[in-house]
Amino acid sequence: MSTSAETLPQERQQAILDRLREHGRVTATELAALFGVSEDSIRRDLHKLAAQGVCRRVYGGALLPTPAFAPLPQRREENSARKQALARAAVKLVRPGQVLLLDAGSTNYAIATALPERQQLTVVTNAPDIAQCLMAREGFEILMIGGRMEPRIGAVIGAQALEQLRRLRADLCFPGACAVDAEYGLWATDSEEALFKRRMIEVSSETAVVVTTDKLGALSAYQVVELDAISHIVVEKDVAAAQIEAFRAREIQMHEADPTAGSP
Amino acid sequence: MSTSAETLPQERQQAILDRLREHGRVTATELAALFGVSEDSIRRDLHKLAAQGVCRRVYGGALLPTPAFAPLPQRREENSARKQALARAAVKLVRPGQVLLLDAGSTNYAIATALPERQQLTVVTNAPDIAQCLMAREGFEILMIGGRMEPRIGAVIGAQALEQLRRLRADLCFPGACAVDAEYGLWATDSEEALFKRRMIEVSSETAVVVTTDKLGALSAYQVVELDAISHIVVEKDVAAAQIEAFRAREIQMHEADPTAGSP
DNA sequence: CGCATTCTTGCGATATTTTGCATTAAATTG
DNA sequence: CAATTTAATGCAAAATATCGCAAGAATGCG
Numbered sequence: 325m326s327t328s329a330e331t332l333p334q335e336r337q338q339a340i341l342d343r344l345r346e347h348g349r350v351t352a353t354e355l356a357a358l359f360g361v362s363e364d365s366i367r368r369d370l371h372k373l374a375a376q377g378v379c380r381r382v383y384g385g386a387l388l389p390t391p392a393f394a395p396l397p398q399r400r401e402e403n404s405a406r407k408q409a410l411a412r413a414a415v416k417l418v419r420p421g422q423v424l425l426l427d428a429g430s431t432n433y434a435i436a437t438a439l440p441e442r443q444q445l446t447v448v449t450n451a452p453d454i455a456q457c458l459m460a461r462e463g464f465e466i467l468m469i470g471g472r473m474e475p476r477i478g479a480v481i482g483a484q485a486l487e488q489l490r491r492l493r494a495d496l497c498f499p500g501a502c503a504v505d506a507e508y509g510l511w512a513t514d515s516e517e518a519l520f521k522r523r524m525i526e527v528s529s530e531t532a533v534v535v536t537t538d539k540l541g542a543l544s545a546y547q548v549v550e551l552d553a554i555s556h557i558v559v560e561k562d563v564a565a566a567q568i569e570a571f572r573a574r575e576i577q578m579h580e581a582d583p584t585a586g587s588p
Numbered sequence: 589m590s591t592s593a594e595t596l597p598q599e600r601q602q603a604i605l606d607r608l609r610e611h612g613r614v615t616a617t618e619l620a621a622l623f624g625v626s627e628d629s630i631r632r633d634l635h636k637l638a639a640q641g642v643c644r645r646v647y648g649g650a651l652l653p654t655p656a657f658a659p660l661p662q663r664r665e666e667n668s669a670r671k672q673a674l675a676r677a678a679v680k681l682v683r684p685g686q687v688l689l690l691d692a693g694s695t696n697y698a699i700a701t702a703l704p705e706r707q708q709l710t711v712v713t714n715a716p717d718i719a720q721c722l723m724a725r726e727g728f729e730i731l732m733i734g735g736r737m738e739p740r741i742g743a744v745i746g747a748q749a750l751e752q753l754r755r756l757r758a759d760l761c762f763p764g765a766c767a768v769d770a771e772y773g774l775w776a777t778d779s780e781e782a783l784f785k786r787r788m789i790e791v792s793s794e795t796a797v798v799v800t801t802d803k804l805g806a807l808s809a810y811q812v813v814e815l816d817a818i819s820h821i822v823v824e825k826d827v828a829a830a831q832i833e834a835f836r837a838r839e840i841q842m843h844e845a846d847p848t849a850g851s852p
Numbered sequence: 853c854g855c856a857t858t859c860t861t862g863c864g865a866t867a868t869t870t871t872g873c874a875t876t877a878a879a880t881t882g
Numbered sequence: 883c884a885a886t887t888t889a890a891t892g893c894a895a896a897a898t899a900t901c902g903c904a905a906g907a908a909t910g911c912g
Contacts, residue, residue, distance in 0.1 A: 333860070349599050352898075362862055367899070382598035383869060383898065452716030452723075452732065459716075459739040468716065468744050470734020470752055475723040480732050488734055597870065616888075626872050631889070647879060647888065 331359060337369045344379055344386060351385035375537065406536060406560060406581075407431050411438035413581035414498065414534045414558045420444055422495040425524050426454055428479030429500030431534055433457065439464070448494060450480040450520070474516070481520045489523045497528035501535045503544040506570035509551040511544035518546035525553050532556035540567060551576065595623055601633045608643055608650060615649035670800060670824060670847065671695050675702035677845035678762065678798045678822045684708055686759040689788050690718055692743030693764030695798050697721065703728070712758060714744040714784070738780070745784045753787045761792035765799045767806035770834035773815040775808035782810035789817050796820035801827055815840065 331339065336359055343358075344350045352370070356363040374381040380389050411434035418424065420443040426432050428451035436454045439445060442463030449455055450469040458464045471484035499521040503511040510533060512518040525531045531554045540559065551574050558579045559568070568578050595603065600623050608614045616634070620627040638645040644653050675698035682688065684707040690696050692715035700718045703709060706727030713719055714733040722728045735748035763785040767775040774797060776782040789795045795818045804827060815838050822843045823832070832842050 349596060351596065363898085364863085364900095365861060368860085380598075382596055384596040387596070387599055387602070452719045455716045455737055456720070456742075459737060459742060462739075464739075466737035466739070468732065468734050468737050470732050470744070470749075473719055473723060473730035473732050475726075475730070478720075478723060480734075485734075627888085628873080629871060632870085 333365075333369070336361075337373060340366075340369055340386075341373060341378060344388065349385060349387050354385070407434040408438065409581040410534050410536065410558055410560060411435045413579050414532060415439055416579070417496060417530075417532050417556055417558075418443075418445065419495075422446070423448065423493070425449075425492075425494040425497035425528050427451070427498060427500040427521060427524060428454070428477055431536065432498055432500055435498060435534065448492060450485055451478060453478065474514075477514065477517060481514075481516045485520060486523050489520075489527055492527050494524075494528040496530045496532060497524045498532055498534060499524050499548065501533050501539055503539050504533055504535055504557065505540075506551065506567065506574065508547065510548040510554065512546050512548050513544050515546050518548045521548045525549055530555040532558060534558040536560060597629075597633075600625075601637060604630075604633055604650075605637060605642060608652060613649060613651050618649070668698070670845075671698040672702065673845040673847045674798050674800065674822055674824060675699045677843050678796060679703055680843070681760060681794075681796050681820055681822075682707075682709065683759075686710070687712065687757070689713075689756075689758040689761035689792050691715070691762055691764040691785060691788060692718070692741055695800065696762055696764050699762060699798065712756060714749055715742060717742065738778075741778065741781060745778075745780045749784055750787050753784075753791050756791050758788075758792040760794045760796060761788050762796055762798060763788050763812065765797050765803055767803050767808040768797055768799055768821065769805055769807055770815065770831065770838065772807060772811065774812040774818065775806075776810050776812050777808050779810050782812045785812045789813055794819040796822060798822040800824060804831060 339359075340350060340355060343355075350370075352363045352366045355366045355369075359366070370379065370381055370386045373379045374386065377389060379386040407430060410431060414435050415438045418439065423446040424439075426436060426447055426449040428449075432451070433454055436447070436449075436457045439447070439458070439461075441461055444465075445463075446465040446467065447454075447458055448467040448469065449458075450471075452468070452473075455466055455468050458466050469480050469485050469488050471480040471488070472482040473479070474481050499510065501510055502513045505511070510521070512521055525548070533554055533556070535557070537560045551571075554576055556577045556579060557571055558581060560581050568580075571578055603623075604614060604619060607619075614634075616627045616630045619630045619633075623630070634643065634645055634650045637643045638650065641653060643650040671694060674695060678699050679702045682703065687710040688703075690700060690711055690713040692713075696715070697718055700711070700713075700721045703711070703722070705725055708729075709727075710729040710731065711718075711722055712731040712733065713722075714735075716732070716737075719730055719732050722730050733744050733749050733752050735744040735752070736746040737743070738745050763774065765774055766777050769775070774785070776785055789812070797818055797820070799821070801824050804823065815835075818840055820841045820843060821835055822845060824845050825847055827844070832844075835842055
């Protein structure tokens with residue numbers, strides 16, 4: 325096709341975003357006609373934008389991202405199939421009798437549901453929903469971290485929580501990740517949250533970061549740790565091989581989740 | 589503008605949810621007409637939304653989910669009308685700015701749902717379900733007691749929890765009651781539980797025991813405290829006058845719940 | 853410049869999702 | 883209980899997504 329006279333890919337993506345913000349929704353067919361490109365290209369654009377978290381991919385087009393504080397059950401349902409696949413891969417790192425440190429977050433909630441019962445596991449968590457989920461199952465020793473509850477995060481953070489972590493040693497910890505980057509490490513959106521995650525990692529022998537694809541290669545406001553503090557990363561199947569290699573080069577054990585093989 | 593004028597499936601589901609939240613109810617026929625799709629599609633939408641827990645599927649359409657999203661549906665549903673009445677009476681004892689100590693239990697969960705928002709209340713609790721319930725609302729400072737979770741009780745008890753209570757002073761506490769008797773005081777079914785409740789009462793200026801009628805005049809395995817450690821008892825309307833008098837004679841302030849006057 | 857590499861794009865083949873309809877089952881109503 | 887309304891299920895068609903691929907364009911490098 326003709327070259328630079330048409331809109332550039334990035335330029336087009338920006339325009340899509342503008343239009344989305346104005347109308348609240350965009351459809352693939354509509355955009356394809358508007359920019360004179362195939363729907364495939366539009367889908368790829370939308371996919372990228374969704375990976376940045378600035379839109380939500382839906383069947384037929386895209387919508388504005390879910391309001392940040394949508395009801396918790398809804399957030400949990402979102403991408404739940406993907407998160408369950410991640411969780412299934414993550415729990416393979418767990419050995420019977422271990423002490424686990426489980427941070428808050430919807431991905432970690434999925435991990436809690438995927439943990440095997442009656443394996444003498446001790447789970448330490450700062451998230452009440454995770455504690456409740458595990459109580460409903462059997463054969464877990466559950467320790468709740470106490471302290472000030474942060475409603476925005478849905479978990480306990482702060483000085484008192486840090487103090488309790490100091491008196492603890494865990495075998496494996498799963499810090500919730502806001503963003504992970506091969507060069508700059510692990511990031512969080514809140515400073516207190518970052519402190520808590522850092523302490524979690526410090527008191528654990530091993531650390532496994534479990535992330536959906538949209539969090540890979542991204543940064544956020546506060547650094548939690550450099551990458552060398554992390555032992556394992558569990559990612560989805562669709563991650564670019566180059567990115568996986570970038571992590572492997574830093575001596576991190578990479579694990580890919582198998583999206584198939586759900587529960588019977 | 590041929591195809592793009594239609595609403596996207598997800599967009600429609602979001603719109604249904606919005607409409608449901610505004611009107612409190614939606615019907616399938618109404619929605620089918622509104623969006624110009626068959627009722628089958630609407631039913632599928634409602635089914636999905638219900639699976640996410642954001643609405644309740646009923647014959648003919650859908651309603652809002654029951655008051656506060658309930659992970660322990662059964663026990664809480666039981667006697668819920670009576671417990672709500674008790675809770676409404678109990679929260680009358682609460683003053684703005686106070687620090688409350690809220691034990692686990694279905695009655696106390698009802699109290700949590702009945703607490704007034706934005707009154708600068710600080711709620712300290714050992715029950716993750718109560719913490720979650722309060723997080724879903726606004727204007728509360730929430731402190732979670734940490735320690736070993738006891739699945740049978742659904743809350744944290746034990747040495748670590750006791751230790752945290754030692755560093756706390758509360759204005760008013762609501763210990764969950766297994767049994768109360770005018771002569772022998774307050775009782776619990778578990779020894780650790782009894783210890784925890786006793787400490788709760790010790791660190792609080794006032795104590796209010798909120799009980800359903802079946803727990804009055806009963807005993808249990810472990811005594812928590814004698815009756816003189818208790819300031820208030822909230823009971824249901826149908827309690828025998830003689831029993832109320834027996835408590836009054838011991839200088840306890842008695843409060844009766846009004847079973848009528850539910851939420852509009 | 854030559855050449856390899858990466859990025860983007862469109863296309864075809866193949867899933868997956870959505871939709872409406874027909875049929876059967878269940879709930880509600882009088 | 884019978885009549886009506888609403889649900890659930892299975893199915894085929896249409897719309898939309900995904901995947902791999904190859905061609906063209908841009909980019910980087912010797």
